Amino acid sequence: MKMRDSISKKQECKLFPNQRIIGRWHRHPYRIVRELGYGATGTVYLAESESGPVALKIARDSMSITSEVNVMRHFSKVQGPSLGPCFYDVDDYLTKDAVFPFYVMEYIQGESFLPFIRDRGAEWMGVLVVQLLNELYRLHQIGWVFGDLKPENLLVADSPYRVRWLDVGGMTRHGRSIKEYTEFFDRGYWGLGSRKAEPGYDLFSVSMLMINCAYPARFEKNGTPGIGHLMGKVRQKQLLAPYEAVILNGFQGKYQSALAMRTEMLNIIQDNSFNRKNKMNRAGSAKVATNRRAYRKNVTTAKEKHRWTGVYETMLIGTFLLILYILYLFGQ
Numbered sequence: 354m355k356m357r358d359s360i361s362k363k364q365e366c367k368l369f370p371n372q373r374i375i376g377r378w379h380r381h382p383y384r385i386v387r388e389l390g391y392g393a394t395g396t397v398y399l400a401e402s403e404s405g406p407v408a409l410k411i412a413r414d415s416m417s418i419t420s421e422v423n424v425m426r427h428f429s430k431v432q433g434p435s436l437g438p439c440f441y442d443v444d445d446y447l448t449k450d451a452v453f454p455f456y457v458m459e460y461i462q463g464e465s466f467l468p469f470i471r472d473r474g475a476e477w478m479g480v481l482v483v484q485l486l487n488e489l490y491r492l493h494q495i496g497w498v499f500g501d502l503k504p505e506n507l508l509v510a511d512s513p514y515r516v517r518w519l520d521v522g523g524m525t526r527h528g529r530s531i532k533e534y535t536e537f538f539d540r541g542y543w544g545l546g547s548r549k550a551e552p553g554y555d556l557f558s559v560s561m562l563m564i565n566c567a568y569p570a571r572f573e574k575n576g577t578p579g580i581g582h583l584m585g586k587v588r589q590k591q592l593l594a595p596y597e598a599v600i601l602n603g604f605q606g607k608y609q610s611a612l613a614m615r616t617e618m619l620n621i622i623q624d625n626s627f628n629r630k631n632k633m634n635r636a637g638s639a640k641v642a643t644n645r646r647a648y649r650k651n652v653t654t655a656k657e658k659h660r661w662t663g664v665y666e667t668m669l670i671g672t673f674l675l676i677l678y679i680l681y682l683f684g685q
């Protein structure tokens with residue numbers, strides 16, 4: 354089992370832009386474009402293959418990526434289109450002094466999860482979590498648990514916006530001990546459950562994922578683990594207010610499945626947008642009423658003005674006629 358909060362890793366095989374590497378066994382050539390990131394097991398590069406861009410992960414030792422390769426192969430066979438990257442190739446890269454195993458997968462072009470929500474608006478959190486729960490449900494149905502669910506392992510791909518997951522290293526079969534986890538998202542760390550792989554483990558992490566959207570810098574346990582501390586944090590953030598009940602149920606393992614959590618999230622999103630629409634309609638009606646009042650006032654003022662103008666005109670004509678009459682009398 355690996356705990357994933359603090360990764361300090363010496364890069365054992367550094368590849369450079371434009372470097373060409375050829376697999377020792379399958380002889381597929383790849384041209385390195387740039388580094389995408391690195392984790393505990395290896396470094397991931399964007400590379401150009403014979404059939405387009407790919408993500409190439411090169412490892413320190415074969416053991417570390419064997420399990421990732423096995424999981425990716427498994428999902429390529431059983432799952433059809435999934436949130437994870439498709440698996441393409443596994444091979445060794447031979448240098449003068451060493452052999453580095455690597456594997457090649459679909460390059461997922463997208464934005465990081467937290468910055469996406471920060472830049473596009475809070476309502477995206479609900480939408481992306483609903484998508485994620487849908488895919489988690491499919492994963493759980495075939496007997497697997499994601500395990501190391503966190504924003505770093507998610508990307509939001511473009512047109513249409515769709516959440517995808519990256520790191521399959523934490524995927525664990527139901528009933529086993531979670532393979533990899535990150536403290537903040539781990540119910541064991543918060544004293545709220547075991548590290549046994551079951552759907553509830555991932556759903557707890559989904560609740561923490563929402564909290565992470567409101568607390569991008571995360572926070573620590575503060576000595577007293579427990580639901581009170583976490584829910585206190587939830588109540589301090591406006592972003593989380595509509596989802597408070599769902600987050601709590603996720604913590605307490607109340608959902609039978611990811612689908613049940615998804616349904617509740619969807620209801621909240623729909624209610625929220627309905628309320629927002631109503632509010633907008635109410636604001637619209639208030640505006641219409643204000644306009645009507647202003648219109649009436651204008652009409653009344655105009656009428657008053659008109660009346661006074663009439664009186665003034667009558668008096669003027671009357672005076673004029675009177676002067677004419679006096680002149681006539683003088684003439685006589």
Ligand SMILES: Nc1ncnc2c1ncn2[C@@H]1O[C@H](COP(=O)(O)OP(=O)(O)OP(=O)(O)O)[C@@H](O)[C@H]1O
Binds near residue numbers: 389390393396397460
């Ligand atoms: N298929 C992919 N498409 C696009 N980017 C990717 C892909 N796979 C990984 N990345 C990028 O590379 C980074 C590192 O990936 P990696 O899987 O090594 O991360 P990790 O989960 O921290 O690693 P590890 O499992 O080795 O500890 C990711 O955070 C992501 O930005």
